Amino acid sequence: MDLDRARQLVPALVQPLPRRKRTPSSFEYRPPPLRFPLPPLEFTWPELQTVRSPAELTVFDFGAVSLALELSFNCQRLA
Secondary structure (H helix, E strand, O other): OOHHHHHHHOOOEEOOOOOOOOOOHHHOOOOOOEEEEEEEEEEEOOOOOEEEEEEEEEEOOOOOEEEEEOOOOOOOOOO
8 A cells, every 4th residue: 555645645644653672673564554533433322322433544554454443431221
């Protein structure tokens, strides 16, 4: 995947991933993946509530994509 071209098409942030101390330097992502902030997504959970979730997409040059969602909701027991 051409990450430079993707950055020209859609606003994105370079997302260097931290390497753990014991991880060999050969495991470093080169080029670093891109992070695309997304508009909040809305989910309706049965018997809970509607939740707006901040979301972002991380795209790697080898074609992998990771979607991160932050879900918070109030679980109150129905009497």
